[in-house]
Amino acid sequence: MTAIAAATADVVVVGGGIIGCAIVWQLAQRLPRTARIVLIDRGPIAGATSGSCMGHLMVTPDDAQEYAFSHASVQLWRELQDQQGGFDYNPTGALYLADDPADIALFANLQAQFVACGDRAEILDQQQLRELEPGLAHDLPGALFYPGDGVVLPMTACGAMLRAAQTAGPRVDVLPYTPLTSVLREGDRITGVVTPTGPISSPNIVLACGVWTPEVGALAGLPKLPIVPRAGNLAITAHHASPIRTQLLEISYLRFAHGAATVDPTLIGADQGGHAVNMQPQSLGGCLIGSTRQFRGMNRELNHELLHRALLRAARYAPGLLDLPIVRTWVGLRPFSLDKHPLIGPWPLLRGLWIAAGHEGLGISLAPITGQLIAQQMLGLPCSIDHRPYLPARVVA
């Protein structure tokens, strides 16, 4: 690809997924014009998890910290849309659905959480739901509508971030198909990276390698970072008229995806897996259907059984789906951090080494704020939200 002209940089970002691209975007806005940022990826840009996921921009009101974190990020997505565009940004809001009477009480709980964060969400009755989403099953009891969420196409969003960076001022070189093979260090300082096309000397490197971050961290001599793959099966329909207009989630999704604060470590490696409906309309028509979760290592084979259950469930909510042709199904690997918080910030034992990984099923939503926190910390600027819960220092012990 692009030949490495001068093999020096101020920052080398390793990993061209949504996290790496967001870091480049946010750094480019803050570094001087004389600076040079290099992004390397061993494959194409967006070739891994960020090219095989959904694109729900989700505000999570679990508590004030999580709300501030996700809300700030979703605002930055809007800025990227204004600045650059080209990634099918669609501020649909989100509809939380249920068909199990036991789950309906959760609407009020979630609404209360949004209100506690100073935001709002609306409970819709059956009639209001039908007006908003006429394609949904008519027997659904109602829904919770949160207007602040949206949908993007993550693959093209990666490019939008890089293009915004390339016009921001500093020199930005994007080098796909350039793997990191080793890390250069002097004592407790980073001095650069080595790739098959040559070394790049740099005082800062950021590891944004998603589920491969532990493996790449090992190249820098780090202990095994607590990030494991959590597989998700997805299906996408042809660009026919979509039966839905809004990002849809089963409200039980929250329990399922963001539930229990700790994870049974004996399950990591192989569990039965679970599913909850997550459907989003596509800009060209048709919809994307998820989502399942299963710990089973790096295996990217389709789990037919799980996908089958997810499709069945999706058709329960949107019966029109049954007649839509499915074009493709696939598996993506979420980078799951064992304590459920991503690792964002400096590695305390090696100066110049930064980590940004482990966003599980929210990496698209949280990419811009992650990029911003890395840029702010690297340049010694005040952070726009409290960055401490995400510092990698917590896993050093």
Place this chain on the structure above:
Amino acid sequence: MSGARVLEAQVGIVGAGPGGMAAALHLARAGITVVLLDEGFRAGGQIYRQLPEGYDAGHRISEPPSHRAGNHLLDAVARERIRIVHGATVWNARPGQIYYEQNNESWLLACEQIVLAPGAYDRCVPFPGWTLPGVITAGAAQVMVRGFAVAPGQRALVCGTGPLLLPTVTALASAGVKVVAALEAAPRSAMWAALRGVIGNGARMREALFYARSLLRRGIRLQWGASVFAADGDGRVQSALIGKLDQQGAPRPETARRIEVDVICAGFGLVPAIELGLLLSCAARYDAPRGGHCLVVDEQQRTSVDSVYAVGEIVGIGGAEVAMAEGRVAGAAIAARLTSVSFDPRLALHARSERRAADAMLRAFQLRPGLFSICKPDTVVCRCEDVTSSQAAAAGELYGRTTRGIKMGCRAGMGPCQARICGLNLHDIFCDGVEPDLPVAQVPVKPVRTATMIDVPRR
């Protein structure tokens, strides 16, 4: 959603063209139960395509001598009462199981052995105007004429490259279409190279003679080293810009001239339909003259997966004779496995010699790199996702100059055809110097209804 629909057979065959039928016949005669699955509504495949049952075209479509073998095969398959499931879209397969959709119903064919004979896709190099109604592939022209007795237009331009242009011209002409021009992109030297390759193969020589005579009789001259440059028209094709190609195959603008046509049949070769094989984890390799990625088989047509055999175009484009010969080999090999008869190695020898003749022909008609410059910056390269050449180029520049990089950067190849149509073009236009990425096989290999995927029969 209703109950399980399961068929059982010892051998399941995908594709009722010459390869699939030849395998089926051999197996049936050995007393083995087979089921043939085919997307079409009658047996024959693309080459021996038949009109719908009981349909009288009113005119005779002229057939080359080789079709006699096809007719014999069709008759024999009918006589043996081999079960053919028509209108079957195979969407998933594992060793021993083939899943298909028929009349909106979800079916499973359970079988011990699988023979893959799904044929190939038409290839079309994109040129300005190729998405206008009235531009069709050479294969589509044959489907219309042979399969439905429909003339696609009145004045046709036939263009592209390879031995399939000739049958397209004769099929159109015998259906009453005036073939205004017939353009072969390869230089005239390809003709001699191809002829040298088929010398000694009597059937292929007779075939070549048949076409030469058939063109002569109608006063149609095949122009070598020439191509379509653009299609034009208001809402549909009304004219075409055509001209000569230089040494590298690139258009020579000073030779361009406009002809009035209402249909353009373009056939720039064929691409093996290997996706089912990939889904079954069969090994594949890239072989440009043979049309792209091809399944790897041993001398008995067995793939890298023990119970899966592959014959015909998916082993490499080769035509009906190769497919038939390989079909017999696969049938004989499986029969030897399931019964006490032994495998006759002469069948394999014969298949190999047919393959050699076909390879010689293919090498002569390889696309020259210059030809891709008929594709202009605003020409659509991916029709499913509506991506232009300049968008694909920009995506490759930023994301990585591979078909995967381009796909991620602009979604080219992500639509219903899953890059079957655009994949090789994207590679040949934008990805100099790297081998094309092996396509990723994903379920469903052809779009099927969500209901079909949900209502999967189980045994």
